[in-house]
Amino acid sequence: MKTFVRRATTLAASLALVAVSALVTTPAASADTVEPTLGTPKISGLARTVVPSASGTRTFTFNLSVVGSPDDGGYSDVNGDGVGVYYGGGWAEVVKVSSRVAKPIGAYVSRVGSVTTGKPVKYKLELAKFASPGRYEIRVPVKQYYKLNGQYLERQVIGRFRFDVRANTNISKANTYFSAPSWKPGATATFTVRAPEYQRTAKVALFVKKKGKKSYTRVALTTLGKASYGSVVKIKAKNLRVGDRIYFKVGSVSYAPGYSLSSVLIKRV
Structure with a gap:
């Protein structure tokens, strides 16, 4: 009889321990109670x-x-x-x-x-x-x-x-033009130079190589200004004659490198 009582007591204690363990077990977090992380892409x-x-x-x-x-x-x-x-x-x-x-x-x-x-x-x-x-x-x-x-x-x-x-300088050069329609040999030529809008405020230099000479000389320097389309400047050169060669150099500005136009031989028209 005593043996039965001890075993029953032991079994009761074991059941109580299982019950307590079940009560203190923490369930897994629910999917809607955890805030996700998020950083800068x-x-x-x-x-x-x-x-x-x-x-x-x-x-x-x-x-x-x-x-x-x-x-x-x-x-x-x-x-x-x-x-x-x-x-x-x-x-x-x-x-x-x-x-x-x-x-x-x-x-x-x-x-x-x-x-x-x-x-x-x-x-x-x-x-x-x-x-x-x-x-x-x-x-x-x-x-x-x-x-x-x-x-x-x-x-x-x-x-x-x-x-x-x-800027791509090839595109810039392809969209830069100059003209002096009223010029006559020996007279002062007034060139109008037009360039892309983004080249505005760049310096423009005119170089001349006189007939029979080996090197170019810079004869004028000015700045591209605002125009209704693109940018524009007028630049003068004195005493140009048939057989002289000229070219224009456009300076660099932010986001746009400088470039030079091909030289041109002055011919009789």
Whole structure:
């Protein structure tokens, strides 16, 4: 009889211990009580300076890395990290920071693929032939959607990357002209020089090599000014004659390097 009592007591104590253990066990966190992480997206793979192509549109590629809790593709916690989250947005825009022209044109961004974590999101930057030189910023807003304490929430962060568009000198030269329609041999020639708008404020020099001479001499220096279209300046040269050679040199400005036009032989018309 005593043996039965001891065993019954031992069994009762064991059951009580199991009951206490069940009471103090902490359940796993619910998927809607953990706030996800979210950081600033990283843009990589694009050079800080790009140059348009003289033959047409030029395409560059770059990547966006989303920084945050792993993507579940919805509000269900698929990967078991305690929070259900998915991502959206990702539509990029190009914003002018500074430019050599009043109304810059020519830089466009498109997305290839969906916005998610774990792998880079690919983008294309298309630069038109006549893209305006200047400094620009790519902005990519990324949205995070999640459920917290029974509420469906969203928040947004923006990835940013600044780059410069530098003028292609071949394009600049192809769009620079000069003329002196009323000039007569031996008289002072007044040349009108027209260049792209972004070249405004650049110095323009006129060089002359007299007939029979071996070297050029700079005979005038002035500055490109504002025009209704492009930039323009008038520049004079005295005592030009048939057989002389001339050329113009346009100086550099921010985002646009300088260049020289091909020399021209003065002929009788």
